[in-house]
Amino acid sequence: MxxxxxxxxxxxxxxxxxxxxxxxxxxxxxxxxxxxxxxxxxxxxxxxxxxxxxxxxxxxxxxxxxxxxxxxxxxxxxxxxxxxxxxxxxxxxxxxxxxxxxxxxxxxxxxxxxxxxxxxxxxxxxxxxxxPEPNEERATNNRLLVVGGGISGMTAAVEASKAGYPVTIVEKTGALGGIAAQLHKRVPEKSPFAEPVDTGVAELIAAIDADKNIEVCLNSTLAKTDGAPGRFEVTVATESGSTEEKTFGAIVQASGFTPYDANKLPELGYGKSADVITQLELEKLVNDGAGDIIKRPSDGKQVSSVAFVQCAGQRSDKEGHLPYCSGHCCTTSIKQALYFKQSNPGIDTNIIYTDLRTPGAGGEDFYRSGQDKGVTFTKGNVSEVSSEGDSLAVKFKDLILNEDAQENVDLVVLATGMVPNSGPNIDSELTEEEKNAEEKPISILNLNYRQGSDMPQLKHGFNDSHFICFPYETRRTGIYTSGPVRRPMDIFQAKEDATGAALKGIQAIENAALGRAAHPRSGDLSFPSFQKSGCTQCKRCTVECPFGAIDEDEQRYPQFNEARCRRCGTCMGACPVRVISFKNYSVDSVGQQIKNVEMPDEFDEKPRILLLACENDAYPALDMAGMNRIEYSAFIRIIPVRCLGSVNLIWITDALNSGFDGVMLMGCKKGENYQCHFVKGSELAQIRTSKVDDTLQSLSLEPERVETHEVAITDIERIPQLINDMAATIERIGMSPFKF
Amino acid sequence: MSNGNTALAEKYRNNFLQEVIANVEEGEWVRMCMQCGVCAGSCPLGNAWAHTPQEIFMMIRAGKREEVLTSDSMWMCTSCYNCIVRCPRKLPITHIMHGLAHYAERMGLAPKNQPTRKFALEFWKNLTKTGRVNETSLGVKLYFIDGFVSGIKKGLAALPLGLRMFKTKRLDPMAMISSSGCKGKGDIHKILAKAKAIEDAKFQSKNA
CATH class of the missing domain: 3.40.50.960 (Lumazine/riboflavin synthase)
Incomplete structure (x- = not known):
């Protein structure tokens, strides 16, 4: 116009x-x-x-x-x-x-x-x-792809179907059910939380079989996934070698977990004695057992005493161990101890733990139920399990009585952890060890994205979710992870998680159909576009996009996939030649605000400080400071930005050149426990502004004039203080000489 | 329960725990302890105890029968009820402590020279004799609890106080002799004897 x-x-x-x-x-x-x-x-x-x-x-x-x-x-x-x-x-x-x-x-x-x-x-x-212009990429395909047919995948499929969306489940093995199908019973999820209950797997499978809206592809994997929300092009490959092209609106990745390899725990007797088993093996033992009698594997003797060793190879810094807590194992051990108590209350069942964790509303009640039925709980650290005559000697340190102790039992059950099936880590090169390993992580999604074949990982191999603020989010729009691939969880949590993921998928389908952005700028109709003529093919936008929304075309120009884009503007902030913009948010729309601040001359003693504040946390906190009538300097000029990641360095240079005495940037927490709504934006902004020192030097300005802060929405008092501190700093170092 | 003292409970088995559940007043609660340690931290005399309630519960689960029953720890409880108030699992810890002390006494394992135990026995004897506590005679008994010489010494030290109490008619030396027992003390003796018989029978049937 x-x-x-x-x-x-x-x-x-x-x-x-x-x-x-x-x-x-x-x-x-x-x-x-x-x-x-x-x-x-x-x-x-x-x-x-x-x-x-x-x-x-x-x-x-x-x-x-x-x-x-x-x-x-x-x-x-x-x-x-x-x-x-x-x-x-x-x-x-x-x-x-x-x-x-x-x-x-x-x-x-x-x-x-x-x-x-x-x-x-x-x-x-x-x-x-x-x-905003109409989004050319609008596409309507309302079929949901669920990768994995375990409890999470089946729940996601059933829930999506209930909401009226057709679903395809792709399952690697020959049957639905996953790990949950191997269980004898499961921890109760309803009051009174007292007894193990039926797993419910058979019911779920029956519901899926009866549902015409749900298609099941067994013995199948994804050979290739391409496209964007509303138009995912997926190649489904079956074990027999045949492939089939399918189109989906959104994807739920419920690829689950692999039980930790207990062979890495020889000190706990695994592999040395047949009577040292994992929790999952005990489920099989109970399922195989005749009636209620549980017999030990070595000689078929009826078990009269059993010890459960919690945190086996978990919550440990030792090499090869899992550093995290798998969350379900304490309640699982209580459940399994109750298998024994139900068959014969006289069987000694001792759960040896360091910290007993029974998450969930009913966890505590289930713990009490276990205690009430005579399961013994011993706070101790197990160091060794070895065969001693006819029994197994469990050596441990009793942490309450602070002494070494030993218990002799017929059977030892190890509570080993969950290892996520999250595919290869796309952000790190394979280590030598991994390269030589027999089993390399197999790609789950085989994404044809510029940034890699699978969902990014955050920690310990679990797929990244915005776990502090928006746990259902991922870093690939339209693809949602659910279940233990995201974080360790039990069946109850996995079902809840899967329901959430299904709903996120449906949201993505609907947004894609309307050409709108997904969370957190939900409903935004704008999307980034770029001027091809100015692009230098530096690839910063394609590399830095936190959501993998930008691919490269054959000529190596960026290729935006609007439906994958979350409209944070990180690409706009990254572009050194400033050719990326949104219709309603651009280098100019902010740059002109900076230029239109009236700049009093040096002798007016009215300094000007620019604050680029993230609209997600910093700006609301500033509003709340206002509601609380917290005073701050009148010299500040605040411009909200979509994310600190969208801050283009030219704004800072322009501000300093036009006479601003100070520039402040406020964004969300970065790093491992990030709160940045766009995951990487805040982090990228801090990396970029660390290079501002060169600009300052070339202008012979003091480095104190530019500051970057991590703030939270609760920093209602801290942010005004930071502003006042900056005003005090300017007073100390003097006005900028660039006021014309 | 003749061989109860000699049969050592196997470690970390439920035997001793079962014994406590069956025989100790409120003992069924011991299995519900979640080892948080709030009782141990709340006990004003905790520092003076060999084992805190938390440890005693763990020792019971670990089958340490001898150690628990011969311990003087539960005799140290002053019934301040801090632990009961604070226990997140609502265990009646004070009552369990007294229950354990009582059971230890019944088993003949209680530490012989534990002062609280000695006081409790004297108090019981004094009370049940006439159906009413004779403060003067109980007081004198307690002065001599550690022997004759120490009793004389303690008495002399408290003499000025005693004289002042005597002057203000707060102390009647004659009461020591002319016991003012309650009416029908023979009936009280019968009641107590019956109660003991009932308790013994219960114990016998449980541990038959």
Whole structure:
């Protein structure tokens, strides 16, 4: 749209005390003459029916096609201030100005400066915002692919089918059921949480067999997965060698876990005595047993005493052991001890644990039930299990009595952990050991993505999920992991997880059909586009995209897959030649805001500090600081950004060049326990800004002038403090010499 | 229960735990302990005990019959009820401690010179004799609990206090001799004898 066709309406609200605090006539003049809004109107109560219809009327009859509103934060009154697809910007006068400034004569001038700058910025921004174009990639395929036919996969399939979506299950083995099918019984999930109950696997399989909406491909794997939400092209290969092309809307990866190899635990007697078994082997033993009698494997003697060794090869730093807790094993051992108690209450069952963990609402009740039925719990550290005559000697340190102890039993059950079936780690090169290993991790999805064949992993081989804030999320839009491939979990949790994953898949299907973004910018219709002519094929965008949304075409130009994109703008922040932009968010839409801040000259003693604040945590926290009337410096100018990852270094350079005395960046926590809504954005921003020092040096500016902070949404008091600290720093080191 | 003292419970088997469940007052609760240690941390006299309640419960599970029953730990309990109030599993720990002490006494394993035990026996004797506690005679008994010489010494040390109490009619030396027992103390003796018979019978039937 050309300048001539653009008609900007600026609407200045005087409600919520804004009118009393600000010099509205002066600001209206600035909006008209300096910011050059075409229509400027003041109103006492803009979010009311009358105010909203005032704006709507100008849109309908006066040809207003851009709206800038001075009033409350962009996070408030969003429904009232939405006018179809007309771009709207907001000058945050309420939470960002009058609520954070003292109502004194002294402060009046700087407070007014602040409000005037914010409306200048809002009008400047809206000039560079355009209606999003229809997404060419919209595709409708509502079939869900579930990879894995265990308890998680079957649950996901059943739940999706219940919601009216057809499902295809691809299962590697010849039968549905997975590990849960090998169990005798399972831990109860309903009150009174007292007795082991039926696994429910048979029921699930029957439900799937009876469901015409669910297609099951046994003995099958994925040979290739390509495309994006709404149009995943999948090659399903069967064991016999035949392949079939199928199209899906979304994918749930429920590839489950492999039991830890107990052969790595010779000190606990595994492999040396047939009477040392794992939990899963005990399930088989009980299933095979005649009636209620459990016989030990070595000589078929009826078991009269059994010891359960918890954390076998788990929660340990030793090489080859699992460093994490598998979550289910304590309750599983209680369940298994009850198998024995049910057959004969006189059987001694001793669970030797270091920390007993029984997660879930019923976990504690089940623990009590075990104690009540006479299962003994001993806090101890098992060091060795060895054969001693006719029995097994379990040597351990009793941690309550602080002494070495020994118990002789007929059978020892090792609580070994879960190893996720998450495929190869796409972010790391294979180590020598892994290269030489007989069994290399096999790709589950065989994704034809530029960033790798499988879902990224976070820790200990588990697939990355946004586990602190949005545990159902993954880093590949439209592909959701569920069950123990994501984190160790029991059947109850896996079912719940699978239901969540199925719903996420359905969301992705629906969003793809409408060309909209998925979480966290759900509903966003904009998507990144790039100017091919300027692209240098540096590959930063394709490498850095946290969601693997960008592939490379044959000519090695980036190829955006809009349906995979989460609209964080990390690619825009990465691009050194600034050719990537969104229709309503671009290098210009932010850059122009920076340029339109009025820069007082050096001797006015009014420094200017730019704060680029992540809209997910930092900006809401700032709004809440306003609600709590926490004062901070009037010299700050805050611009919300989609993610720190979208911050292009040019903004910082421009700000410093145009006379800003300081630049602050606030984003979410990065690293292993990240809270960044876009996973990697905050981390990438910090890597990029670490290179700002060169810019500062070339401008002969002090390094203190640019700061990056990790903040959380709860830092309501800390963020104002950080701003005030920066203002104090500027006062100490002096004003920037770049004010012209 | 003649051979009970000699038959050593096998380690980490349920034998001793079963014995406690069957015979000790509130003993069925021992299996519900989750070893959190809040009782141990809450006991104001915990430092003075050889074993905290948490340890005693673990020792019971570990089958350490001799060690538990000969321990003086549960005799140290002052019934402040801190542990009961705080136990997240709602174990009546104070009652279990007294139950264990009582059981140890019955088994003849209680430490002979444990002062609380000695006091308890004197108190019981004094009380059941007439159906009413004679404070003066109980007091004198306690002065001499550690022998004649120590009794005289303690008595002399407390003499000024005793004289003042005498002057204000708070102490009647004659009461020591002219016991003011309650009416029908013969009936009380009968009641106690019957109660003991019932308890013994119960114990016999459980451990038959």
């Amino acid at each position: 050309s300048e001539a066709e653009m008609k900007i309406g600026a609407y200045l609200c005087k409600g919520c005390g804004i009118g009393e605090r600000l010099d509205m006539s002066a600001i209206a003049m600035i909006t008209e003459r300096e910011a050059k809004a075409h229509i400027v109107k003041e109103h006492d109560f803009l979010c009311g029916e009358e105010g909203v219809s005032l704006i709507q009327n100008d849109i309908d009859n006066e040809g207003v096609n851009r709206v800038a509103i001075g009033g409350c934060s962009r996070r408030a009154k969003t429904e009232a201030f939405t006018f179809g697809d007309i771009p709207v910007t907001r000058a945050n006068w309420r939470e960002g100005v009058i609520w954070i400034r003292p109502d004194t004569d002294e402060a009046r001038e700087t407070t007014n400066d602040m409000a005037a700058d914010y409306i200048r910025m809002a009008v400047a921004e809206v000039k560079f915002m355009h209606k």
